[in-house]
Amino acid sequence: MLSLIQRVTEASVSVDGEAVGRIGPGLLALVGVEPGDGESQVARMAERLLGYRVFADAQGRMNRSLADTGGGLLLVSQFTLAADTRSGMRPGFSTAAAPDEAERVFARLLAECRSRHPAPVETGRFGAHMVVALVNDGPVTFLLRA
Numbered sequence: 001m002l003s004l005i006q007r008v009t010e011a012s013v014s015v016d017g018e019a020v021g022r023i024g025p026g027l028l029a030l031v032g033v034e035p036g037d038g039e040s041q042v043a044r045m046a047e048r049l050l051g052y053r054v055f056a057d058a059q060g061r062m063n064r065s066l067a068d069t070g071g072g073l074l075l076v077s078q079f080t081l082a083a084d085t086r087s088g089m090r091p092g093f094s095t096a097a098a099p100d101e102a103e104r105v106f107a108r109l110l111a112e113c114r115s116r117h118p119a120p121v122e123t124g125r126f127g128a129h130m131v132v133a134l135v136n137d138g139p140v141t142f143l144l145r146a
Contacts, residue, residue, distance in 0.1 A: 001031070001034060001042070001109075002144070003032075003045060004081060006027065006028045007141075008026060008135055008137055009135045015129070021122030022122060023072030026119070027071065027072075031075055031076065031077055033096070037105050042105060042108045042109045045146035046116060049113060050116055054066075054140055062140075066119075073120070073122070075109065076130065077103075077126050077127075079097075082096035103127070
């Protein structure tokens with residue numbers, strides 16, 4: 001499981017012109033599910049998303065997590081993150097989980113984050129064409145693996 005996280009001042013995801021998820025300050029996480037991802041990856045990724053220290057403390061150092069700040073979390077399923085890009089000029093998707101498996105694992109991650117984090121945890125619509133808008137704060141962007 002992969003997550004590309006971005007610290008944001010705000011972010012939203014729309015489907016067919018309708019906003020389906022929106023947060024203020026917090027994290028946008030684009031999530032790619034790989035074959036074989038299961039409960040251990042879900043638990044580890046939820047722990048990392050909520051606990052990864054990317055927010056500034058009083059001295060301006062990245063020492064605070066999403067759990068510390070109480071910010072929002074916008075999870076967006078993005079199978080292209082799991083693409084094989086090592087060769088050629090076109091991505092291969094054999095390294096991404098099958099849609100049914102990915103949807104099940106992503107739903108578990110969403111439920112896990114919602115159960116652990118009292119602040120808003122929003123999402124897009126799995127398998128839909130989504131328009132994601134964000135204001136990256138920093139910019140601060142990290143690739144997490146579980």
